[in-house]
Amino acid sequence: MSTLIVIDQPPYGSWAGREALDMAFSLAAFDQPVSLLFCGAGVNWLRKGQEPGTIRQKSVEKNLAAAPIFGVEALLADGDDCNRYGLEAEQLLDGVTVVQADSQLFTNYSHTAFAG
Amino acid sequence: MSEQQIPQRNNEGFLEDAWTWTPEVAQAIAAEDSIDLSENHWEIIEFLRDFYKEHEVSPPSNRLFVKAVKEAFGEEKGNSIYLMQLFPGTPAKTACRIAGLPRPTNCL
Amino acid sequence: MTEIQTLHILNKSPEHPRFARCLSMAGPEDGILLIENGVLGLGAASARASGKLMVLAPDMAARGVNGGAESAEIIDYERMVELTTRAQQVISW
Numbered sequence: 001m002s003t004l005i006v007i008d009q010p011p012y013g014s015w016a017g018r019e020a021l022d023m024a025f026s027l028a029a030f031d032q033p034v035s036l037l038f039c040g041a042g043v044n045w046l047r048k049g050q051e052p053g054t055i056r057q058k059s060v061e062k063n064l065a066a067a068p069i070f071g072v073e074a075l076l077a078d079g080d081d082c083n084r085y086g087l088e089a090e091q092l093l094d095g096v097t098v099v100q101a102d103s104q105l106f107t108n109y110s111h112t113a114f115a116g
Numbered sequence: 117m118s119e120q121q122i123p124q125r126n127n128e129g130f131l132e133d134a135w136t137w138t139p140e141v142a143q144a145i146a147a148e149d150s151i152d153l154s155e156n157h158w159e160i161i162e163f164l165r166d167f168y169k170e171h172e173v174s175p176p177s178n179r180l181f182v183k184a185v186k187e188a189f190g191e192e193k194g195n196s197i198y199l200m201q202l203f204p205g206t207p208a209k210t211a212c213r214i215a216g217l218p219r220p221t222n223c224l
Numbered sequence: 225m226t227e228i229q230t231l232h233i234l235n236k237s238p239e240h241p242r243f244a245r246c247l248s249m250a251g252p253e254d255g256i257l258l259i260e261n262g263v264l265g266l267g268a269a270s271a272r273a274s275g276k277l278m279v280l281a282p283d284m285a286a287r288g289v290n291g292g293a294e295s296a297e298i299i300d301y302e303r304m305v306e307l308t309t310r311a312q313q314v315i316s317w
Binding site: 008040102103106107109110111112113114 | 230241242249251312313314315316317
């Protein structure tokens with residue numbers, strides 16, 4: 001029973017992604033295998049150097065860095081979507097694995113859930 | 117430190133602003149729960165302060181608090197019995213309150 | 225009852241980008257279940273879905289949607305639960 005939570009919406013514009021992150025952390029808290037996939041505009045979660053203090057929000061970059069500590073198995077990013085947003089590998093947070101988000105990837109998880 | 121000198125808090129006793137915290141504030145809040153802060157307490161409090169600086173979030177639940185402590189200090193301290201002895205009640209809540217962090221979101 | 229490889233639970237209306245993405249990803253072995261606002265895309269999905277198309281009755285009734293279901297199986301909550309337990313994988317769009 002492994003779960004993939006997919007975030008395809010950009011950070012800071014809405015709460016959907018943060019709720020998804022919370023869901024991933026909760027699954028990890030109960031030792032349920034869970035990974036996060038960022039695709040579409042969601043890849044912008046992974047950009048290094050975010051300073052959302054300017055808009056009085058907490059940094060999703062810093063929040064995400066806690067994922068491995070809480071037991072989230074993997075942070076995945078869709079390669080094509082990273083290219084689309086001009087994100088090179090070295091601009092991504094540490095520990096992110098670039099993948100191709102297709103139906104083949106989803107077969108590795110018994111449940112895939114899109115956020116929001 | 118008297119009640120008046122503790123920075124602004126919410127109705128559950130958590131600091132409104134984590135950056136107004138000082139070690140003296142921790143002692144004053146701990147005293148309300150009759151906790152006398154030992155070196156073992158300070159180790160966890162400092163861990164939580166660093167965690168918050170690094171991640172801008174409190175461990176969201178008690179389980180994740182225990183997990184994070186285990187990750188940092190190993191099994192011996194990263195278990196709920198040890199943490200409950202130091203921070204009675206719900207350890208994540210009690211410890212975050214004393215460390216000046218926001219209330220863990222998923223603790224009842 | 226035919227086995228379903230992947231059950232796609234689609235709760236977005238047709239304008240949502242995930243609606244098209246779901247339809248393009250679902251293969252002939254898969255099931256597509258329209259729920260919530262997804263039922264509004266019944267017509268669009270009937271024309272394009274390659275897998276088995278299903279639609280949740282209470283969500284149809286709530287929105288007054290009753291046409292376009294000729295090619296879809298109309299199911300209740302109980303059947304939905306059964307489907308989620310039988311599918312190899314579930315994707316909630």
